[in-house]
Amino acid sequence: MKTVQINKIELPAVGLGTWRLGDLAANHETEVAAIRAGLDQGARVIDTAEMYGEGKAERVVRDAIKGYQRDQLFIIDKVLPTNAGRDQLVKSLDQSLSNVGTDYFDLYLLHWRGTIPLSETVTTMEKMVAQGKIKAWGVSNFDVQDLEELWSLPNGTYCVANQDLYNLDERGIEYDLLPLMRQHQLPLIAYSPLAQGDQLSGKLTTDPLLQELARNHQASVYQIMLAWTLRNDNVLTIPKSSTPEHTLANWQAGEIEFSASELKALAKRFPRPDHKQPLATI
């Protein structure tokens, strides 16, 4: 399994996304089992947010992690931009900690930029680190200009990760954002790495090259898509799965290595951007 370092902690590069878990009460047990299937294989990272079902996804996480050693887990939560001010962030964080049933998060992200001054969010994040409620903080949906502004602020460079949309059909960040992040050793957390089960793109699962690679690797097209997001270092990928079967498949995709000629063929079929593109988000 590939690994990635975040906040100086070495982690398996396949994590567990949770958006839309908890939406249907009838699926609760299967969703809990889906997360546990990953943890039982050695997955450590769980990515959730106060936004997801307004706490419902966090509560699926709470039930899934019961009985697991907390210090083996790396739990990421996110604060909504409207809640990222000095008082509301603390309230949101306390609520999320209570929903997940833990007394700290390993990483707390600003979900996307809003109107509250970044400096206020950074100051409050640092306060939460000092109080031990979070081990580290980061950002999400940040582009080059956002990071540059962040790094110019007092304590802004304490940001330990940026979470952005990244999959075979959305390579925009490779033009300038990813190189900048590499230069600053800021890891990428790749969200929607399966293009939401190909719903975003609609052309990946039927693509002949991806199907051929899947056959060659005795894998599914989804596993190929996921492995591609991990072909370079410094990336954590966080596919969302609602079933133990999907979670296991995603975990195993962390072992797939592409040959140079396979990577070349993929780059030809899904080209890197040759100019700046607006940051893709969901």
Ligand code: NAP
């Ligand atoms: P995704 O992980 O790209 O795709 C999830 C979809 O793929 C689900 O429909 C899932 O089906 C399916 N799937 C998963 N594993 C599969 C497999 N092995 N074979 C076939 N289908 C499979 O989409 P996402 O949920 O948007 O992104 C992942 C995570 O990133 C989210 O859950 C969330 O934690 C995070 N995220 C963050 C942001 C942000 O703004 N920071 C935005 C979007 C997402 P089942 O559910 O049936 O398993």
